[in-house]
Amino acid sequence: MSMENHAAATKPVLKVCDLDVRFPDFPDSTLRKVSLELNRGDILGLVGESGCGKSLLARTIMRLETPAEIAGGSIIFEGKELTGLSKPDLRQLRGRGMSYVVQDPRLAFDPLFTVGSQIREVLQSTKPLSLLPRPGLLKRPRKAISAALQQLLSAVGVADPDERLRQYPHEWSRGMLQRAQIVMAFSTSPQLVILDEVTSALDPTISLQILDLIRRLQQKKKSGILFITHDLNIAKEICSHIAVMRHGTLLEKGSTDVVFAHPQNPYTRRLLSE
Secondary structure (H helix, E strand, O other): OOHHHHHHHHOEEEEEEEEEEEOOOOOOOOEEEEEEEEEOOOEEEEEOOOOOOHHHHHHHHOOOOOOOEEEEEEEEEOOEEOOOOOHHHHHHHEOOOEEEEOOOHHHHOOOOOOHHHHHHHHHHHHOOHHHOOOHHHOOOHHHHHHHHHHHHHHHOOOOOHHHHOOOOHHHOOHHHHHHHHHHHHHOOOOOEEEEEOOOOOOOHHHHHHHHHHHHHHHHHHOOEEEEEEOOHHHHHHHOOEEEEEEOOEEEEEEEHHHHHHOOOOHHHHHHHHO
16 A cells, blocks of 8 residues: 555544533533544444433534534544534535434334335435445336345345335334444445444344444445444444543543553543443
């Protein structure tokens, strides 16, 4: 690899610098001077106790922080500053360039529409041509997308996908909905995927299946992943780097091996000892 190509490969897909976020009715910032970098192809684990600000940081990166507001700092995605970007430009980025998977998959689906119609809407709106099964179907996008949907769900272990796509969210298990949500997030080959507690409330077997799915999609798509979790064992299993958060502040960052073997912050040492 040439020096130019190596520099492009290691250029951060996401760079957060001195980010302050606060709620209008509270004078103190909830997120304080948060800085982190994520390269494409890496998985950065954001760990910490519930309520420390992990999900608020995720929503702010996606510019979905309302009713909170950015009080200072910058969010740079693929070299583009997001804090001043217009709403139409942000809508163009979401789904195509950056995707967000929420903790409870039931919140990601409308109970009044079939699962298939909702996944199809995402694929049609973002036009991920890489999902189309063969060039001959390019003139029939609806049929192509339906075929792609069945292939995708079969690949992630959803049996009888044609029937499942006609069902409503309440007819799917939480684990199946989580698979569908993750597949939707990766389907457009985004540069950044944020996964917020995606194994929370799942039994251990389903959690392992979800982690395996994330690995396979990440290796195929080469996306940079911000993996939010309070489970250090899961973070150690899947993340290349770790950032430890407490009370809206990042206390420690580094490669997973180094942080687990030689934690520098007392709070990190306490988390690892529990």
